[in-house]
Amino acid sequence: MLDSTLQYWNVGEDVSVRDAFGRVLVHQARAREDWVLLDADVAGGTGAKPLVIEHPDRVMQFGIAEQNMMAAAGGVADTGLIPVVSTFGAFGCMRAHEQFRTAIAYPERNAKLCCSHIGLDVGPDGATAQMLEDLATMRAIPGVTVISPADANEFMQAFRAILDHQGPVYMRIGRSPTPVVFGADHTFEIGKATRVREGRDVTVIATGVMVARAIAAAETLAKEGISIRVVNMATIKPIDVSEVVAAASETGGIVSAEDHNVFGGLGSAIAECAAQHHPAKMKFVGVKDTFGKSGEHDELPAMFGIDAKAIYTACKELL
């Protein structure tokens, strides 16, 4: 449940998760003093600007020097403060990847990395900014929790959960307006998937912006008499094994859905899990090992096969 003092959005509204980042940062700045935001001159882009305006004393500014920021976060954490490092995905997860690995993950620092500009959701900025490899690169680092919330409301809950969680965390922040799926009754828990829709024929396990698209695909299929279970896998690592096993054992197959390269992300994590615990037929909806391009966030998914129609087709193929 969201704290009553934290204002949340209505289900069905289109909200950029960046707005949730700014809102929850300000809320948590008032609520607790044990964390600081580390920014590399992109607070306007990540959504952290409200914190910079209202609580500048809680922001450590590094300029456009992400490697320094990331390694410094390791040192900040050593002094007992929780650093929340925030930048664009390409810079946080790739340019400063080794700093995250060596200065944060290896010493098990209590640091959080929250990155905006993830996937095709980035839109017009094009391929260099469209981080399609973050789930793979961050998941590969030992001991790192990897989270990809489905909407603005879930993001705010997840942010509070990662501040309470001891250890390194990577979390995605969305950029484009995304339908709000979860209301005030939703409870986010690290490592716990949520069943958004019950079904028996096929399970779509989706993450991030793909959850709303999975619901849309399931609704279309329902009209054809096909029953689709939709699972929101907000924590990619550690993955919710029981929910994957349930999908594999109780439905006819699994469609993974992610705004990420098909290699190394959610689909791979599900396949690793299913292969070991309960092998299942699978289809992978994701970007097919290619770079993105400029275009609007609502144009690109169809071009790259990660829209609701692609999920619909994958489900049909599994039947």
Add this chain to the structure above:
Amino acid sequence: MADLKEIANTIRINCLKAIHAGRSGHPGGSLSIADMLAVLYFNEMNVDPAKPDWNERDRFILSKGHACPSLYVALAQRGYFPMEEALKLRKIDGFAEGHPDVRVPGVDAPSGSLGMGLSQGLGTALGARHQRLGFRTHVILGDGDMQEGNTWEAIMSAGHKKMDNLVAIYDSNKLQGDAPVSTQLNMGDVGEKVATFGWHVIYVDGHDTDALQVALAEAKATKGMPTFIVADTIKGKGVSFMEDVLFWHGSVTMTDEQLADSLKELEHA
């Protein structure tokens, strides 16, 4: 407390014993920082070996992590753990990792990937400032660190932020892994460049423990800017056949005879 020169000499002796026992390690760059470690751990820093995680302790980060044999033996000499643990350098049944690991009592930051130490030190210094803690942070950098772009990001940032609780000591021993610094990536007068980013720069003989103490006192007295101490050093310092010889950068295995010859020199130093 024993004479700092004597302590530094003991660090050198134990360091080579550890590298010999570990069958690999970097003697050259370990020997060049022995005097700095003696001054930091036995004179300058406010630390408590019984409480390695005490949050108000002064921090020390060895950015040139390959020189950790000297750090481990210095920590053992200071009382953080028994010397036998340091002598298990690089061994599967020990904690003395081939490059610094925070699981070693007294090690404040991981390193071994050059270029990240000063940033981590900037982080501890920022954490201290934010929480109004009075501790100071010291970082030893090597020639390789100065070639990494990450280090220069940290130099810009620490100067900009006027971090007067942060001290970098540059172990300028002038040899790197494959060749002299002058042929690989000549950096000219590093101190001059760092000064332009708002640092107070001091040049010192890195093997003169008295001069190092004076420099650290000057750093402490310097307000409104971080201090960068350019320590002119000799790679392999203290062992005649290692001094200024590229081979001993490492990682090398020391024979029993080489160890004996080294100890003969050091024990009579």
